[in-house]
Amino acid sequence: MKSPFTIQIDKRSEDYPKWLPSATSLGAVIIAFIFCGIVLKLVGGQPLKVLGYFFTATFGSWGVFSDTLVKATPLIMIGLACSLAFKMKLWNIGAEGQFYLGAFFASMVVLVPLVPPDSPKIVILTAMVLMGMIGGAVWGFIPGILKAKYNVNEIITTLMLNYVAIYWNNYWIFGKWSDAGFQMTPMFEKTAWLPRLSDYAKQITGLSGITLHLGVVFGLVAAFGIWWIMERSRWGYEIKLIGDNPKAARYAGLNISRNIILVMMISGALAGLAGMAEVSGVVHRLQERISPGYGFTGIIVAWLAKLNPLAVIIVSILFGALIVAGREIQPSGIAFLLQGTILFMVISSDVLLKYKIRLVRNKEEKA
Amino acid sequence: MSSLSSQNSPPLAVEMRDIVIRFPGVLANDHVNLTLKQGEIHALLGENGAGKSTLMNSLAGLYKPVSGVMKVNGEVVNFNSPRDAIEKGIGMVYQHFMLVPTQTVTENILLGLKQPKFFMNLPAYDGRIHELQEQYGLKVDPTALIWQLSVGEQQRVEILKTLYRGANILILDEPTAVLAPQEIDDLMKTLRSLVDHGKSILFISHKLNEVTAVADRLTVLRKGRVTAEGIGIEGITREKLAELMVGRKVIFQVEKKEQEPGDVVLDVKEVSALNNKGFPALKKVSFNLRQGEILGIAGIAGNGQSELAEVITGLRPCSGSILINGRQAANQPPGKIINFGVSHIPEDRTGVGSAPNMSIAENTIMKNYDQEPIGSRWKINFASVREYATNLKEKYSILAPSINTMARKLSGGNLQKVILAREISCCPRMMVAVQPTRGLDVGAIESIQSLLLEQRENGTAILLISEELEELLSLCDRIAVIFEGELMGVVAAAEANLTNIGLMMTGSMRSPK
Numbered sequence: 061m062k063s064p065f066t067i068q069i070d071k072r073s074e075d076y077p078k079w080l081p082s083a084t085s086l087g088a089v090i091i092a093f094i095f096c097g098i099v100l101k102l103v104g105g106q107p108l109k110v111l112g113y114f115f116t117a118t119f120g121s122w123g124v125f126s127d128t129l130v131k132a133t134p135l136i137m138i139g140l141a142c143s144l145a146f147k148m149k150l151w152n153i154g155a156e157g158q159f160y161l162g163a164f165f166a167s168m169v170v171l172v173p174l175v176p177p178d179s180p181k182i183v184i185l186t187a188m189v190l191m192g193m194i195g196g197a198v199w200g201f202i203p204g205i206l207k208a209k210y211n212v213n214e215i216i217t218t219l220m221l222n223y224v225a226i227y228w229n230n231y232w233i234f235g236k237w238s239d240a241g242f243q244m245t246p247m248f249e250k251t252a253w254l255p256r257l258s259d260y261a262k263q264i265t266g267l268s269g270i271t272l273h274l275g276v277v278f279g280l281v282a283a284f285g286i287w288w289i290m291e292r293s294r295w296g297y298e299i300k301l302i303g304d305n306p307k308a309a310r311y312a313g314l315n316i317s318r319n320i321i322l323v324m325m326i327s328g329a330l331a332g333l334a335g336m337a338e339v340s341g342v343v344h345r346l347q348e349r350i351s352p353g354y355g356f357t358g359i360i361v362a363w364l365a366k367l368n369p370l371a372v373i374i375v376s377i378l379f380g381a382l383i384v385a386g387r388e389i390q391p392s393g394i395a396f397l398l399q400g401t402i403l404f405m406v407i408s409s410d411v412l413l414k415y416k417i418r419l420v421r422n423k424e425e426k427a
Numbered sequence: 428m429s430s431l432s433s434q435n436s437p438p439l440a441v442e443m444r445d446i447v448i449r450f451p452g453v454l455a456n457d458h459v460n461l462t463l464k465q466g467e468i469h470a471l472l473g474e475n476g477a478g479k480s481t482l483m484n485s486l487a488g489l490y491k492p493v494s495g496v497m498k499v500n501g502e503v504v505n506f507n508s509p510r511d512a513i514e515k516g517i518g519m520v521y522q523h524f525m526l527v528p529t530q531t532v533t534e535n536i537l538l539g540l541k542q543p544k545f546f547m548n549l550p551a552y553d554g555r556i557h558e559l560q561e562q563y564g565l566k567v568d569p570t571a572l573i574w575q576l577s578v579g580e581q582q583r584v585e586i587l588k589t590l591y592r593g594a595n596i597l598i599l600d601e602p603t604a605v606l607a608p609q610e611i612d613d614l615m616k617t618l619r620s621l622v623d624h625g626k627s628i629l630f631i632s633h634k635l636n637e638v639t640a641v642a643d644r645l646t647v648l649r650k651g652r653v654t655a656e657g658i659g660i661e662g663i664t665r666e667k668l669a670e671l672m673v674g675r676k677v678i679f680q681v682e683k684k685e686q687e688p689g690d691v692v693l694d695v696k697e698v699s700a701l702n703n704k705g706f707p708a709l710k711k712v713s714f715n716l717r718q719g720e721i722l723g724i725a726g727i728a729g730n731g732q733s734e735l736a737e738v739i740t741g742l743r744p745c746s747g748s749i750l751i752n753g754r755q756a757a758n759q760p761p762g763k764i765i766n767f768g769v770s771h772i773p774e775d776r777t778g779v780g781s782a783p784n785m786s787i788a789e790n791t792i793m794k795n796y797d798q799e800p801i802g803s804r805w806k807i808n809f810a811s812v813r814e815y816a817t818n819l820k821e822k823y824s825i826l827a828p829s830i831n832t833m834a835r836k837l838s839g840g841n842l843q844k845v846i847l848a849r850e851i852s853c854c855p856r857m858m859v860a861v862q863p864t865r866g867l868d869v870g871a872i873e874s875i876q877s878l879l880l881e882q883r884e885n886g887t888a889i890l891l892i893s894e895e896l897e898e899l900l901s902l903c904d905r906i907a908v909i910f911e912g913e914l915m916g917v918v919a920a921a922e923a924n925l926t927n928i929g930l931m932m933t934g935s936m937r938s939p940k
Contacts, residue, residue: 308782311771
């Protein structure tokens, strides 16, 4: 009663080709869609219709595609923040808090105010960008120095600081900065808004209602910057070496403590910049729940992108689309179903990088 | 010698015929034959990766051969798990001991057995294990905790473990690799006594002198094939064995040129340091090292050698003074000591000396990535990296598909060559080499030793820490012996006396000066 074939799993002894990781990831995403389709079919849905709607609702027109990109923008920056830290095996899961603190610091520019309110737009925005990055960097510095000096586990500290940041924000928006008792600050003056494509609707028709803002450019520039750091710079080499074998790095004379602090700060600054872009480009005020968990989705993004800064852009757009689709498709759980399935499939697909799986014909049993 | 009395009656203890074992991309054993007679000591020789351990693991039930026949005591066997092998009386002692450090000897021996079931009643079993020890002359306190035992004693526990499980055929995987000279002698006596009690022994080794000292017959493997099957030990020379293993003639005596050492490069004065557990590892150690000289540090593993290397290279804090070319190096960061012109071949080549998931190229630039032309102020010039790494790969004949191959895919010898290439290429004035040839095969040892001597001729001061006395004697100008963190004495290698060094290594003697 033996089947004529067996599945033979061999450990890969040689290096896999360069394209293989991208191919398996892409395959995993496709399989995830098929799997979700089957689930939908089983519960009596119409998978193809849902899939079609998923695409029209997220990529179907410039308007919805812009919405997708708006959602992808913070994910790109946070995905990069996580990729950089993870590359050194620093488990910064505090991007959420760094995002909030970046948003808070950027808002200080307007609300304290740190620069005169009648300053030109460029001055205010530059100040907000800098403050946003400083805010995030401060929130990265704390776990960084604790890890470097006292070897405190950064997973715990970054996670805990998320709550501190959220409640710190709440203190200000419920209290001193509250807009007439609502849990939000008054809306910023237009000079504190990041330029949006719709701002140019008068000059170019067709841009009206397109909410895409300058933040996406920050994200793209950051992606290329981080790519350059990781792949071309001396510092990137140090980060990789420390991440791969800290003992070897110490032996090679690297200053590990300094690098831990530096990486945590840059990582925090990127997440902080995402927070700044969100308040200045989308919400235009500081309020509760400016992040629907970007800081955590960013971790998934970094992981799915295999810590490749350029892949972070693509994965972020996919996840931005899932967020938009979650709003459009009812029940909204379908988007989460997809998100979870994609994560599961992509992580499982790593098996293909370690093993070769072949179908072999069973030989006649020898006596 | 052994009890090979009657030729016709007892069947062979082990007979392996045409054994083929395949791993992805590798033919580990290619139609290998091996026979073990009752009551003999049979040595299995071969270079690293020759397939010795694979063959023995298949006999111990760990791997299943693709084809071939295995007989134990004349009966065809087909092992599906180590348990099957144990039932047939086969016991294997691995190179890396499988013992629980916080448990007693008896507890370790009983681990995984069906008896005792629920209540341990250890004293009763202590008694039984004591009896077993008496029988074979393997002395270890049954109530001692494993971590309190020396490596030699731990090995005895491993042997007792197999005997307690009723093993008649013992397989020992490089049993002497971890032992001090005196402990090796004890082990040889133990092996003899086991054979006298009717056990049969297979032991894996690539140390030729041990094989000639203790084995009755031997089988040599090269690249998965048998090059000598069950030949008697009489009349075999070490040179002949080496040729069978490597496939070409091996020069045993590396050529060391006479040369006068130059100025003092390293001056260590009263250096003390603690080990990882916080106990004193070095006690007021003082010595110096000159240009163009190799100073050997001899000693049994764990007597402070690792700590000494770490202290000098800035990886461990210490007290006392370390002058390198007149500059204070004690308690300086590793980066600064690298800038003093000190290179370091670390003891742990995978854990410290290399980054496993980075390429050969990236591993070769670890010490000079920040220097022109490889690194400029901000960036790394990858074209020069490729050129640099390709050169080194060629010059040091590193065997790998390309310079982009990950370090973890390299064999021990090739990885060591990568490390050596890197450390020599940054033009050291001084080199700290810790166990540079440990675990390597004859061919690799030869090339690494000649590289060290070449460095000596170039005027590099070399501190060579090794447990191989023979290596120290052939390479060093002077040999210092360390015991429990103290230097017992320094002797000139030319007039060194093996017995005295052995006595110093065990702390029973101190040289006059």
